[in-house]
């Protein structure tokens with residue numbers, strides 16, 4: 517039954533709910549619980565504020581981080597926020613619009629693995645250096661007939677392993693997108709749990725792109741990019757935007773602006789470029805107030821239809837990690 521309430525009646529209902537909440541969960545009783553688990557009254561107040569107070573609007577303070585190998589990263593920046601549970605992983609190849617090679621992916625996997633194992637981390641941001649691109653996909657300069665190669669003599673496309681890692685990671689991963697998220701870069705933002713986009717963000721798949729050239733007088737198509745992602749890049753996109761729109765994105769290789777992407781269900785929010793990091797951090801802070809166990813089980817439950825039984829293993833493994 518749908519009831520029509522006047523604004524005045526709604527305000528009265530709101531007040532009654534607030535006073536009921538206060539009665540059931542008075543600040544004094546929550547504070548005393550915080551005291552029982554906190555080492556000092558000050559940290560109890562701090563815990564109370566963190567759970568029930570306003571979300572801080574201050575920018576996060578980042579410090580560089582390494583994984584257990586202690587090896588410096590070259591293709592990415594890996595940072596953790598001071599005093600909060602946020603990790604930030606930035607693809608650092610702006611001169612190539614943050615395209616990735618096999619080595620970039622190896623570093624991304626090391627950072628994600630560290631963020632997973634660090635129990636002080638509850639949310640992970642994935643982004644690209646600069647404002648021109650989140651990521652432009654596989655580095656075309658490293659592409660051979662055998663796949664993508666850098667230091668190794670055989671080609672590979674380990675970005676598929678990274679996609680699986682992000683899906684199975686028992687913590688929320690948030691794509692923070694400024695500029696282009698195209699090709700494999702578009703797939704990367706889609707496999708993240710949430711996407712916050714700047715107004716200048718542009719989304720699209722380039723894999724099917726071809727160019728026309730003349731051959732014995734008749735037009736034929738020569739493949740230009742000629743790559744496709746028939747795994748998550750297709751199934752998750754179809755789930756997000758629906759099968760017709762997904763086919764449009766892949767078959768036509770069109771680009772979509774941030775507001776179009778939001779309307780299609782590809783992104784959670786569009787914000788001004790200058791507010792992008794602050795807003796993304798705010799989303800992380802709101803997540804960090806909630807139960808990490810509920811979130812990790814919900815993440816795999818929400819992914820289970822696409823990830824099948826392997827996806828369902830995650831919560832149980834996660835309880836022991």
Ligand SMILES: CC(C)(COP(=O)(O)OP(=O)(O)OC[C@H]1O[C@@H](n2cnc3c(N)ncnc32)[C@H](O)[C@@H]1OP(=O)(O)O)[C@@H](O)C(=O)NCCC(=O)NCCSC(=O)c1cc(O)c2ccccc2c1O
Nearest residue numbers: 611612613615652653654655656696699700722743744745
């Ligand atoms: C991203 C762009 C639309 C940006 O255009 P813009 O005009 O802003 O910039 P430029 O084009 O001038 O680029 C500046 C500079 O960066 C270089 N660069 C850009 N993108 C790449 C790239 N992907 N690889 C290598 N280098 C790149 C560019 O050459 C310029 O260098 P200069 O030296 O000339 O300054 C536009 O750049 C663009 O369209 N880029 C290509 C995007 C693309 O086609 N990517 C798809 C590659 S395929 C892929 O990603 C892929 C992903 C998967 O998940 C797969 C899964 C399974 C199988 C295959 C997969 C796969 O192939």
